[in-house]
Structures are given as C-alpha cells and as structure tokens.
Amino acid sequence: MNWTKHDYEDIPGTYVFDGKHAHGAYPLNKLLFSFCEESNRDEFDRDPAAYCDKYGVAGKYKDFVLNKDFLGMLRAGANIYYMAKMAIPRGTSVQDAGAQFQGITTKEFQAKLLAKGEGLVERLEKRGGYWNG
Amino acid sequence: MAKIIGGITSSHIPAVGNAIANNLQQEPYWKRFFDGYKPAQAWLEQHKPDVAIVVYNDHGLNFFLDKVPTFALGCADKYENADEGWALKPVAPFKGDAAFSWHIAEKLVEQEIDICTCQEMLVDHGFVNPIRALYGTHEVWPVTTIPLAVNTVQHPVPTALRCYKLGQALRHAVESYEEDLKVVVFGTGGMSHQLQGERAGLIDVEFDLETMDRIASDPEWLTKFSNSEIMRRAGTEGIETIMWLVMRGALQSNVKVVHKHYHAPISNTGSGVLVLENTL
Numbered sequence A: 001m002n003w004t005k006h007d008y009e010d011i012p013g014t015y016v017f018d019g020k021h022a023h024g025a026y027p028l029n030k031l032l033f034s035f036c037e038e039s040n041r042d043e044f045d046r047d048p049a050a051y052c053d054k055y056g057v058a059g060k061y062k063d064f065v066l067n068k069d070f071l072g073m074l075r076a077g078a079n080i081y082y083m084a085k086m087a088i089p090r091g092t093s094v095q096d097a098g099a100q101f102q103g104i105t106t107k108e109f110q111a112k113l114l115a116k117g118e119g120l121v122e123r124l125e126k127r128g129g130y131w132n133g
Numbered sequence B: 001m002a003k004i005i006g007g008i009t010s011s012h013i014p015a016v017g018n019a020i021a022n023n024l025q026q027e028p029y030w031k032r033f034f035d036g037y038k039p040a041q042a043w044l045e046q047h048k049p050d051v052a053i054v055v056y057n058d059h060g061l062n063f064f065l066d067k068v069p070t071f072a073l074g075c076a077d078k079y080e081n082a083d084e085g086w087a088l089k090p091v092a093p094f095k096g097d098a099a100f101s102w103h104i105a106e107k108l109v110e111q112e113i114d115i116c117t118c119q120e121m122l123v124d125h126g127f128v129n130p131i132r133a134l135y136g137t138h139e140v141w142p143v144t145t146i147p148l149a150v151n152t153v154q155h156p157v158p159t160a161l162r163c164y165k166l167g168q169a170l171r172h173a174v175e176s177y178e179e180d181l182k183v184v185v186f187g188t189g190g191m192s193h194q195l196q197g198e199r200a201g202l203i204d205v206e207f208d209l210e211t212m213d214r215i216a217s218d219p220e221w222l223t224k225f226s227n228s229e230i231m232r233r234a235g236t237e238g239i240e241t242i243m244w245l246v247m248r249g250a251l252q253s254n255v256k257v258v259h260k261h262y263h264a265p266i267s268n269t270g271s272g273v274l275v276l277e278n279t280l
Helices: A020-023 A026-038 A038-046 A049-056 A061-067 A070-076 A079-091 A094-102 A106-116 A120-127 B014-021 B028-035 B037-045 B100-110 B125-135 B161-174 B205-217 B226-236 B237-249
Strands: B003-010 B052-055 B072-075 B116-118 B145-149 B182-188 B256-266 B269-277
Touching: A020 A026, A026 A038, A026 A061, A026 A079, A038 A049, A038 B052, A061 A070, A070 A079, A070 B182, A079 A094, A094 A106, A106 B256, A120 B205, A120 B256, B003 B037, B003 B161, B003 B205, B003 B237, B014 B125, B014 B226, B028 B256, B037 B125, B037 B256, B037 B269, B052 B125, B052 B237, B072 B100, B100 B145, B100 B161, B100 B256, B125 B145, B125 B182, B145 B237, B161 B182, B161 B237, B182 B237, B205 B226, B205 B237, B205 B256, B205 B269, B226 B237, B237 B269
Parallel strands: B003 B182, B052 B145, B052 B182, B072 B116
Antiparallel strands: B003 B269, B072 B145, B256 B269
16 A cells, blocks of 8 residues: 655645545545434434444544544544534534634634735725725 | 526635525625625626526535546436535525536537536535525526536546636537527635635635636636645635636636625635626
8 A cells, every 4th residue: 555645745734635535534434424414413412432333433533533523533534524514513613623723712713814804905906806895 | 509608706605605594694794795796696687597507516415435526417407405414404406407418418528528427416505505695595596507516525636727628618518509598607616715724714815816817817827726736825625716717618718807806704715706708
C-alpha cells in the first residue's frame, strides 16, 4: 500500500478529502451518512457504542465518535459534510465546529469571520461594477 | 430550438435556506445579502426561462461514497428533496423534463463528456437553496429544473478546465434540442470558504472578487488554476466555485453583465451573484 503524495497536503490546518481518507474512514462515513434517516439517528442516540459496532466503526474511529471529537474524526478521514449530519442535530453548528478546530469560542470564531467583511462596501465602490445596496 | 438565455451564480449554503424558512431576509445580518438578489429575481421575472439547469454538488443525500460520479445528470420528470440529517421539512418536489435531459445526455456523450444518467435523484440544499434565493419558496415551482451534479466532495474532483469544457458541450447539447425552450444555467456554490480543520473560517475577498470579474470577462483565467491552487486560496470547500465555469462555458464569450453582487461573510462564506446574459 503506497498512497500517492499530493501538492495539497502541505496546506496548513487542512485535510483534503481524497481516496486515502475515504478508504480508511469508509465505515465511519457510512455511519455518518446513515443519519439522513431519522430512525437511524434515534437508534444511534439510544446506544452510540452498539451503533458503531453495527457499522464496523472500531478503535480510534469509535473513540472519536463516542467523544464527539470532531477534529479527531476529521483527521481520521471523516468528510466534513457527512460529519455535519452528526454535529448539527446535536447542537454543534458548523461555526461551533470551526471554533473547536481552532480551540477558540464560537463568538471569537464569528468575530473573525465578520472581520473579513470590514470595509467591503468601500472596497466594492472602488472596484466598480458591483451592486452596492 | 432551445436556447440558453443566460446564467446566474449563487451560493447554496444551508444557512440561506434556514434564513428564508425563518423569514430573516430583512434582518440586519441578512439584508445586504438578500437585497443583492433582487436584480437577479427581476431578470428572471422579465425573461421567464422555461427550464433551469442547476449545476451543484451533492453533499451526501443522493450519492454516498460507495459510488461517486464526476458528473451526473438528472433524467427524470420529478426530483424530490429529502432529510439530509438535520430533520428539516423537505421543500416541494421539482418538475423535470426527462426527454430534454436524455437529449442533453446523448449530446454530451457524443461530445465525449461521459456523464452519469440518473432516473432517480434526490436533490439537496446545493440544488434547492439557489432556487429558493432566486424564486422564493413555492409549493409549485415556477420553473422546470434539470439537476447537473458535479463531484466537488471527494478528490479527485474535476479540474476547472474540465468544468468549463462541460459547459461548452452543454451549450451545444441544449441548443440542438428541437423544442422552443428558454434555458438558464445556474452555477452554484462557493465562493471562498473552508469548513474543516484548523484553517476553518478562511475567506479571501480579493480572490473572490478577482474570480467574479474574470468569470464575467475572462473565464479562461480560472481554468488555468489547479484544484490545489484554488483550495490554497479559496479553501477546501471553496473548490465549489469551479462549478461556475460549467455555467460560464455554456454562454457566449462576450457576455452581457447584467448584475454583480458580492457579500462576505455570510455564514462561513464569501457569496457572489452574477447575472450574465447571452445577447447572440
């Protein structure tokens, strides 16, 4: 087994979802995908460990799921969109997860996002050609 | 004959659907974002396209990772929305046009774009939210739709150049159809954003604005970027912006720019609305 290296692998703080991740974390992503069905979400909530066993999610993957360790899951190969199926209905928004990834509060994460839009109206005016309110 | 009258871009993030469902469009956080859709809505109202081809990516509703088609075309008379795991009420089903879809599939394959055909296709927020932002929410949607799904979720994803070529082939496919139909192409997703990892929260306004300007006037600029380069600048989920090139490829080279609207941040993303019109 010799996974081909990619030039995106040195992007910091980034886990590009490719074959290597998709292969290793296939049972985990299958479990996450199953949450599209309400009955599966309920079954998971009744006994998360048994649900992991049913999907063959074991070892570190199972620990990450049981501990709701989203960064751990991500690094292990969970797809972010599939992970959202577990996180969002359980009260962790995509912004909460982003904050967790960085070890900051959601408020701090949101403030960093808002800062990206500072001076936008002036910037668009200068650039020209944009609708601007 | 069928004719592509123009193309529109739109973000498709879930937060947009939630804002519409909760009637938040005039709240301070959302106002500028939604007000910038009004000229696009007016253009649609004026031109009344019969069919919208919606270029989007499935986020794990219709496709699981067991089979991931690079390009997939809906070839049905009806497309249903469904629960993506968030227990939201699905919107009303969308009307398709199977005969037109199969014509497009045939003509794409003739042009060596070997597309996956889908006779059943659930459509997720990537498809639904641009339509809701552009038309409002309806029990009977005011436009017939054709979903065109592009894999931007599991790498390898197609190159920007391949998406542009798909668009060029799509124009020929659409405009060789005998029925007199006015067709609009929606390029959805983007712009810069990254949801995952310690780099989550990335937005690159400069790259987004350059992309919007170039998509309008010089789309080949974006086709020269590798996917790694796009992800480095625009984030892993920002790769969705390559789908705009499918829309752009389906238009004439010197297109009329009807409307340009950019807003950031909205949820975790930079958001761009372009309305481009074919004049030939």
